[in-house]
Amino acid sequence: MRKVVLVTGASSGVGRALCQRLLEADDGLHLCLACRNRARAEAARDALLAARPRAQVSTVQVDVSDLRSVLRAARELRRRFQRLDYVYLNAGIMPSPHLNIKALFSSLFSRRVVHVLSTAEGLLTQEDRITADGLQEVFVTNVFGHFVLVQELESLLCHGDGPSRLIWTSSRSARRANFSLEDVQHSSGREPYSSSKYALDLLSVALNRNFNQRGLFSSVACPGTMLTNLTYGILPSFLWTLMMPLIWLVRFFANAFTLTPSNGAEALVWLFHQKPESLNPLTKYLSATTGFGSNYVTTQKMDLSEDTAEKLYQSLLDLAQRVRVTILDAD
Numbered sequence: 519m520r521k522v523v524l525v526t527g528a529s530s531g532v533g534r535a536l537c538q539r540l541l542e543a544d545d546g547l548h549l550c551l552a553c554r555n556r557a558r559a560e561a562a563r564d565a566l567l568a569a570r571p572r573a574q575v576s577t578v579q580v581d582v583s584d585l586r587s588v589l590r591a592a593r594e595l596r597r598r599f600q601r602l603d604y605v606y607l608n609a610g611i612m613p614s615p616h617l618n619i620k621a622l623f624s625s626l627f628s629r630r631v632v633h634v635l636s637t638a639e640g641l642l643t644q645e646d647r648i649t650a651d652g653l654q655e656v657f658v659t660n661v662f663g664h665f666v667l668v669q670e671l672e673s674l675l676c677h678g679d680g681p682s683r684l685i686w687t688s689s690r691s692a693r694r695a696n697f698s699l700e701d702v703q704h705s706s707g708r709e710p711y712s713s714s715k716y717a718l719d720l721l722s723v724a725l726n727r728n729f730n731q732r733g734l735f736s737s738v739a740c741p742g743t744m745l746t747n748l749t750y751g752i753l754p755s756f757l758w759t760l761m762m763p764l765i766w767l768v769r770f771f772a773n774a775f776t777l778t779p780s781n782g783a784e785a786l787v788w789l790f791h792q793k794p795e796s797l798n799p800l801t802k803y804l805s806a807t808t809g810f811g812s813n814y815v816t817t818q819k820m821d822l823s824e825d826t827a828e829k830l831y832q833s834l835l836d837l838a839q840r841v842r843v844t845i846l847d848a849d
């Protein structure tokens with residue numbers, strides 16, 4: 519039977535490159551592209567099938583920032599599939615980013631230059647919005663919509679017939695100091711992106727604690743800094759082009775500049791091929807690229823406590839229950 523792989527945010531960037539690379543390695547897979555925009559999803563499916571006609575590629579419409587859409591998509595997936603072998607929880611946003619140019623220049627002359635350029639620590643803030651469900655948009659898109667999707671797909675993931683895998687696209691910019699259990703949605707801070715990625719790291723740890731015995735394994739990866747729609751929201755593409763000679767130089771010292779979505783997919787593809795029992799649940803798997811353009815995977819121990827992970831998990835369960843009641847009452 520074909521293995522089934524679901525990828526959210528597969529219409530562009532690293533999600534789309536991941537699909538391409540997975541099919542290059544094995545066109546016997548069934549890929550299901552979970553995207554918010556039907557036209558972009560179908561364009562991605564057509565391009566993938568044109569390159570690998572033997573593959574099976576389907577699409578499902580889901581806007582992960584809209585919980586009704588998540589429930590609808592999960593219902594559709596339960597109708598279509600008996601099991602999901604891999605779910606890549608990859609869709610993500612960084613709305614209205616503001617780059618602190620002064621901090622960028624001073625970091626270039628500091629001893630922490632490699633760390634700052636790899637994580638953007640102290641360089642970026644964002645303006646978050648509130649969704650129609652009354653939730654912070656970055657939190658619901660990057661974390662909570664995916665959490666509810668996983669809950670709704672539990673029967674396809676814990677099927678008792680071999681392991682299933684969750685692989686989250688996190689980030690090197692996930693930072694403990696930007697996350698608080700008292701404000702998991704980061705409604706009162708200016709770094710919702712970093713907070714949401716830290717929440718993903720915690721969530722993955724908690725999911726492993728709660729689901730490994732039922733055959734579900736979770737991992738987190740960072741694709742490194744790539745030129746995608748997300749980074750074009752920080753600086754326009756012509757500025758990236760102008761800075762390219764400098765960035766190629768920087769890449770000799772900072773392996774996090776993977777630059778292309780295909781390079782960025784390295785850790786996500788690598789995780790696909792690993793036995794889940796061999797992976798450390800407290801490790802983040804990072805795509806990296808050398809100055810000469812070779813890709814490899816490196817690891818980082820996550821800066822978190824299992825107790826905080828469990829507390830976040832419980833608070834997401836509570837929130838999901840409350841939101842479900844509100845949605846059901848409104849319908």
Ligand SMILES: NC(=O)C1=CN([C@@H]2O[C@H](COP(=O)(O)OP(=O)(O)OC[C@H]3O[C@@H](n4cnc5c(N)ncnc54)[C@H](OP(=O)(O)O)[C@@H]3O)[C@@H](O)[C@H]2O)C=CC1
Nearest residue numbers: 527529530531532554581582583609610743744746747748
């Ligand atoms: N670019 C980078 O340097 C880095 C990116 N990442 C992470 O990689 C992931 C992919 O981003 P990247 O490829 O860079 O950027 P892109 O903007 O190219 O891709 C983001 C994907 O997420 C989808 N998406 C956004 N919002 C929603 C939503 N509400 N519902 C469903 N799908 C949605 C987008 O759909 P659509 O095509 O319709 O816009 C798109 O397919 C993100 O989680 C990001 O945080 C992590 C580290 C570095």
Ligand SMILES: CC(C)=CCC[C@@H](C)[C@H]1CC[C@H]2C3=C(CC[C@]12C)[C@@]1(C)CCC(=O)[C@@H](C)[C@@H]1CC3
Nearest residue numbers: 635636637638641689690691742743764765768
């Ligand atoms: C490298 C030079 C000379 C200039 C680029 C400056 C910034 C635009 C750039 C430096 C660090 C980058 C970075 C990200 C975006 C672009 C930078 C701020 C991310 C925040 C992109 C999304 C992520 O998830 C992070 C892992 C990236 C961290 C580094």
